[in-house]
Amino acid sequence: MLDEASHFLGYTVVSTLIYLSSLLYAFKTQESKAPDVTDLSFRNMDFAMNLYRRISRHHDNNIIFSPLSVSVSLATLLLAAGGSTRAQIAGGLNLASLDDDDDEVIPQLFQDLLRNISLIQQNTALFVDHRFDLEQVFSHQVKRFFGADVIGVEFGKTDVARDIINDYISKKTGGKVREMVKSVEPLTQMMLINTVFFKGDWQRLFDPNSTEPGRFYVDKYNIVQVPLMFAEDKFFTTEDGDVGARVLRLPYRGGASLLIVLPDASVDYTAIEDEITAERIFRWIKKMKPVKMEVHVPKFQLEQRYGMHELLPHLGISSVFHHSANLTGLSKDVGVKVSQVMHTAVMDVDETGTTAASATSAGITTYSLPTTFRVDRPFFFFLYHEATHSLLFMGRVIDPTKNSQ
Template sequence: MMMKVGLLFLLTHVCTLTPVYQTQEKSPNITDLTCKNMDFAMNLYRKIAGYHDNNIFFSPLSISTAFATLSMAAQGPTRDQILKGLNLAHLDRDKQPDIIPELFQHLQGNITQDESLKLDQSTTFFVCLKFEVESDYSDQIKKFFNADINNVDFANTKASVAMINDYIMRKTDNRVKEMVSDLDPLTQLMLINTIFFQGEWQMPFNPNHTEIQRFYIDNYNIVQVPMMLRMEDKFYTMEDFPLNAKVLKLPYRDGVSMLILLPNKGLDYTTIDDMITAERFLNWIKNLKERKLEVQLPKFKMEQSYAMHNILPDLGISSIFHDTANLTKLSKDPGLKVSEVLHKAVIKVDERGTTAAAATESGIIGYALPSSFIVNRPFFFFIYHEATNSLLFMGRVIDPTRV
């Protein structure tokens, strides 16, 4: 039976009430955007890892898309901070004010041009009734991001919670039933972004070969996990010697792949956190070589939530949380600011298939590897669109038994 992987990501922004000068340069393209998004992903990962010592999973594409949508509402230092935090400031152009949303629009079109790829993304603003939304902004985010704006009476918290949760249930096909449990009646604006991906492995694992085996969290903690097995098959792999880690590619159908980064035995995975970069990731892809391997991979499911108001200021995005926030392209009414950014992502990997909500080149070689790739200790994974090298999801598994 084909193995499927389903992912769901939800990003929620709860809100209350001039581009940097560029020298003459060529217009940025999708490759520039994906590289900047990848740098942002690695920066964000390190910030999240600084607050969490357990499993990590998030969608950098959705976060950057949601904030790119928000940046169209911002002006002055607020906009500058968002673009700098997203690592997109160098793509901004005075004479091309729509260049960044256009790039996101083109990237989304490139990723989804294969109609068989099951990747759906949506963005919706929920705005307090007392705020008058600028029609130009509403039209712009609809054009570039297919985003919607709805009015909500946040003073009626019970009805607002029900409305928002109902929206999320419909957008996720009932996979997430309660994203919001409570709301501040003073909430003025909420932005929800969802992304859903479902993929089938090109070469599925056989469920009959899955066995309970040990997974070594560290030198002192061992858990029992269902370990999937694919025997003596062709895989793309390589070894990053400076990093003391091995890389394995597991392709899905429809042009998306998972890249697994497995630190060598005895290596503390936290030593790798600061060494994962966009350049390194691209070098892994470039240097993969085909060879026969036996692969063992644990079944795992993760559901991760982050209150990102603690993390975003570390990336330089702080103005949106203060009274100095300038979101006047969304509404001319004063006082609009972000009070919270909630992020939720879910991934489930097994054999039968599920649908769930969410170094230098000289130091890298693709041969002389052992004949097995056994993922029985903490590892990192990246899910990316191959044609654009766009990083859709990334994560770290410390304990596969922890949801």
């Protein structure tokens, strides 16, 4: 029987696809310690913030993307890249220090990471044209490390190829991303696609009967009305006086959490963007304490699409997009390069679900923090896997009434 009270259900989904064509068509790893998934997650956070800052320079709108999806897609190409192309990919991913003489170290770390994150549905697929001579070693490795599907298509039949790929993406993302591929060039040789789908119930109850319209201050001159959801319970929180922000952790059932970083009312969110690093995020998580408080969080839906091939060169990943790219591990064909890297992410936070979450039994300690956490102005969010600290999704909400720009 349906429970009267329901809790948040968060949907986050992302797809990254790479087009390839040819001319013819204190958390740092100690030196004595082998790198592990925590090292990978730490470095991926800094890569995520570097990418975020490149995206944010282009506009002041909402942002959402999946660092995990982008990283997995590029790490897949590491299996095929050599020379400066490989060095650029590893460097841009902030993984150069892990890329030693053993070319399988980074793919192995990603394999270990993905095995640990059982709460997401992550899929990698290679759509390969029948004319493309894909190296068997690469095909085996991408299956071994990333569990990839290798699917043959005929890109010359552009509409058929587009429909096959979009159908695959739709199925793997629970129907959240339906038409990622708008068109297909007939000379395309291969598409590499990574999808991540996350669906989570919050541990703590939010009573939909307590949701009320509230003001959200987009900036000094623009105020919008949004549904603000409400809960009173024990929440982990902390303050960062150095940057002027408060941090709230909202845990999902199953081992993931959403960090909401709310700049102080007197602080412009743009002043904080350059200060967020992996070390700071780890510090926030470590310093959090349980406090009984009232929490008001807006409902919101986000969907964004990015051409990563326009952003990644600013992070030092450029040669892979040129005819001189060294992707000989992918194919011995002359002039194989990456033509596009498209990324689409969707996030949906609303009041669906029927299973009541149980409250924790942790004791309450009194701290000098306000008893109300009201998210009524632009904020950042970081959805991460608790055991590995892997950053699954991140972004900012400037105006929760806008789905996409």
